[in-house]
Each structure stands twice: as C-alpha cells, then as structure tokens.
Amino acid sequence: MSEGPLRRPFAAITGLGVAVPPRVVDNAWFAERLDTSDEWIVERTGIRERRIADPTQTVADLSREAAEHAMREAGITAAEIDAIVLGTATPDRLLPSTACDLQVLLGAVNATAFDISAACPGFIYALTVAEGLIASGQSRTTLVIGAEKLSAITDMQDRSTAILFGDGAGAAVVRRTEPTGDKPRGILSTFLKSDGRLGNLLYRPGGGSSDPLSEKVLAERSHYLRMSGREVFKAAVIAMAEASDEAIRRAGVTADEIDLLVPHQANVRIIEATAKHAGMPMDRVMVNVDRYGNTSSASIPLALDQAVREGRIGPGSLVLLVAFGAGFTWGSAVVRW
Numbered sequence: 457m458s459e460g461p462l463r464r465p466f467a468a469i470t471g472l473g474v475a476v477p478p479r480v481v482d483n484a485w486f487a488e489r490l491d492t493s494d495e496w497i498v499e500r501t502g503i504r505e506r507r508i509a510d511p512t513q514t515v516a517d518l519s520r521e522a523a524e525h526a527m528r529e530a531g532i533t534a535a536e537i538d539a540i541v542l543g544t545a546t547p548d549r550l551l552p553s554t555a556c557d558l559q560v561l562l563g564a565v566n567a568t569a570f571d572i573s574a575a576c577p578g579f580i581y582a583l584t585v586a587e588g589l590i591a592s593g594q595s596r597t598t599l600v601i602g603a604e605k606l607s608a609i610t611d612m613q614d615r616s617t618a619i620l621f622g623d624g625a626g627a628a629v630v631r632r633t634e635p636t637g638d639k640p641r642g643i644l645s646t647f648l649k650s651d652g653r654l655g656n657l658l659y660r661p662g663g664g665s666s667d668p669l670s671e672k673v674l675a676e677r678s679h680y681l682r683m684s685g686r687e688v689f690k691a692a693v694i695a696m697a698e699a700s701d702e703a704i705r706r707a708g709v710t711a712d713e714i715d716l717l718v719p720h721q722a723n724v725r726i727i728e729a730t731a732k733h734a735g736m737p738m739d740r741v742m743v744n745v746d747r748y749g750n751t752s753s754a755s756i757p758l759a760l761d762q763a764v765r766e767g768r769i770g771p772g773s774l775v776l777l778v779a780f781g782a783g784f785t786w787g788s789a790v791v792r793w
C-alpha cells in the first residue's frame with residue numbers, strides 16, 4: 457500500500473472530451489409510463505433529465521466521439537496512444553473488450569487496449585491504472601475512457617431504477633509528465649477500495665456465465681440491473697467520505713485547498729453528504745446529475761469536462777474526484793490541473 461506522495465506526479469490529464477446521445481428523456485416521460493412523478497424524482501434524486509442512446513448507438517461509438525475530442529484537445533494522433541483503458545459496466549459485447557473495438561475505430565494501431573469492470577468508479581479505476589502504466593514505463597500516452605449504455609441493462613418497468621440512469625461517455629488523454637516547480641500539475645494521489653460482500657445490493661443476476669441468457673432469464677427479467685436503493689445509498693455516503701479523506705491525505709493537501717469536488721453523479725443527496733463530510737460548501741462542488749442522471753463510469757468525466765468548459769477548473773486548480781458503485785467499489789483521486 458503506497459503511503460503519501462512519493463515521486464508524484466507521474467502523469468497529467470492533457471485533454472478531455474465527452475459524448476452523449478442526442479435524445480433527451482425527461483421525468484415526465486417516466487411519469488406517463490410508471491407510477492412516479494417529476495416531483496418525486498427531483499426531490500429524491502435531483503435528476504431532471506437523462507440521455508438515452510438509440511439501439512444502434514454503441515458504447516464504442518460514444519467512446520470514439522469522446523476520445524476524438526480529447527485527442528484534439530491534447531494535440532495527439534491515434535498512433536501516439538500506447539494504451540486504451542476503458543471503464544464500463546455495459547460493454548458492447550462480452551468478448552472482445554469494448555476497448556479493442558474502440559482501438560479499431562480510432563486506428564490506435566500502437567496501443568494495448570482493455571476494459572475495466574469497476575462499475576461507477578470505472579473512470580477513476582482506469583485513471584489509476586493509466587497512471588500505473590505510465591509510472592512503470594509501459595505507456596507514455598494513455599487514453600482513459602468511462603462509457604456506458606445503461607439503458608441496455610435497465611428495467612424500464614421498474615420505477616425504482618428506471619428513472620436513475622443515463623447513457624454517455626467521457627475520455628481523458630493522460631500523458632507522462634515532467635514535474636516542474638513546487639506545484640507541478642498532474643495526478644497527485646489515487647485511492648481504490650472494494651467490498652464484494654455487498655455485491656448483491658446492486659447487481660445483474662442473469663445473463664452472465666453462471667446463468668447464461670435463456671428464456672428463463674428473459675422471463676424473470678434477471679438480465680436487468682437490480683438495486684436495494686436505500687442500502688446502496690447508505691453505503692455510498694460512508695464510502696465516498698472515506699475515499700475523499702484518503703485521496704486528500706495521500707496527496708498531502710487539505711480539504712480547504714481543494715478548489716472543486718467532482719463527485720460521481722448518482723444522487724444529489726449523496727453528493728451533498730460527501731461535500732458536507734469534506735467540509736466543502738456546495739459552490740465548490742460540481743453537480744450535473746440534473747442533466748444526465750447516473751451515467752456510471754461516464755459520470756466523472758462528464759462532470760469534469762463541464763467544469764473545465766465553464767471555467768470552474770483552470771491551470772493550477774486542485775480537483776478531487778470521488779466515486780462509488782456496484783461491487784461495491786469506490787475510489788478517488790486528487791489532480792492538479
């Protein structure tokens with residue numbers, strides 16, 4: 457277990473990009489179909505609308521659009537990418553990885569490519585692996601992706617989950633950095649943790665190799681995501697607090713120095729609890745769950761990208777990323793922009 461900021465930073469984010477499907481689905485759409493209301497959804501979650509992909513739009517398509525934006529911003533070509541690390545809970549196919557499909561779409565012929573299955577913190581897990589690949593000398597330039605088509609695994613007849621999720625993708629170009637000055641830019645710390653004992657509180661029972669897709673699975677709708685919302689909520693609040701503390705401690709900074717908290721966008725009440733624990737007022741917290749719902753591994757890059765475009769993050773900003781999800785998995789990072 458690494459303790460503190462030894463030789464960091466090794467790596468910095470030099471380009472960001474996002475992609476969301478054009479179709480906007482608001483809460484009224486669900487209220488017309490399920491026993492729910494705009495008021496309930498806004499009050500309990502903070503979500504007002506989300507993007508839903510059409511059936512032909514793949515996770516690799518969304519990833520490609522996001523990646524091309526990020527590559528343009530970073531000023532790199534596809535041939536310069538040494539590694540593609542893609543966090544997703546909704547791969548287009550179970551084999552091969554969506555990262556390999558994306559490699560083809562981008563023409564990243566010199567890269568190694570693989571997926572990471574870590575649910576909502578998938579982007580932070582991928583970022584951490586990217587930093588490790590760079591620190592070990594395996595890669596100079598790594599493309600980190602968080603991309604999801606959650607609409608494909610959401611039971612649209614289940615009001616307790618249908619209203620929560622959305623589709624989208626985010627990408628970051630992460631490059632080896634040569635630290636300069638006393639406050640060099642880059643990834644200052646990361647923290648990852650899991651507790652598989654709580655896996656059945658948020659899971660897809662069917663459709664995997666233990667219960668392959670069959671008439672039975674389809675009839676039971678067990679290929680769709682199931683969640684014990686209240687228990688997940690409580691665990692998320694505790695884990696996000698631990699993750700915030702750890703990333704801050706490992707970066708050798710204080711919460712007061714953090715310019716912007718960019719938390720996983722699952723529920724505005726979880727975000728508020730995380731900010732309160734860290735002692736950060738909401739004007740130093742990025743919230744866009746109202747526009748996109750919970751996009752799992754795409755959520756952090758969607759929020760990060762918006763914060764940069766809105767000028768809430770600029771050169772020298774200290775940013776705290778924190779996420780929690782199925783597994784359970786949780787993780788965090790402190791990045792100096």
Ligand SMILES: CC(C)(COP(=O)(O)OP(=O)(O)OC[C@H]1O[C@@H](n2cnc3c(N)ncnc32)[C@H](O)[C@@H]1OP(=O)(O)O)[C@@H](O)C(=O)NCCC(=O)NCCS
Nearest residue numbers: 492493496500576615616619685686688689722723780781
């Ligand atoms: C799902 C979530 C919004 C539900 O909010 P909640 O305040 O915990 O609500 P509960 O689950 O306790 O349900 C309260 C009531 O609302 C009802 N309800 C659930 N979904 C509803 C909906 N869409 N519309 C109206 N009522 C709904 C429940 O059936 C329950 O009714 P009951 O009291 O008669 O049994 C909340 O638990 C949550 O956000 N959990 C974490 C989700 C999450 O972060 N998941 C991913 C991790 S990354």
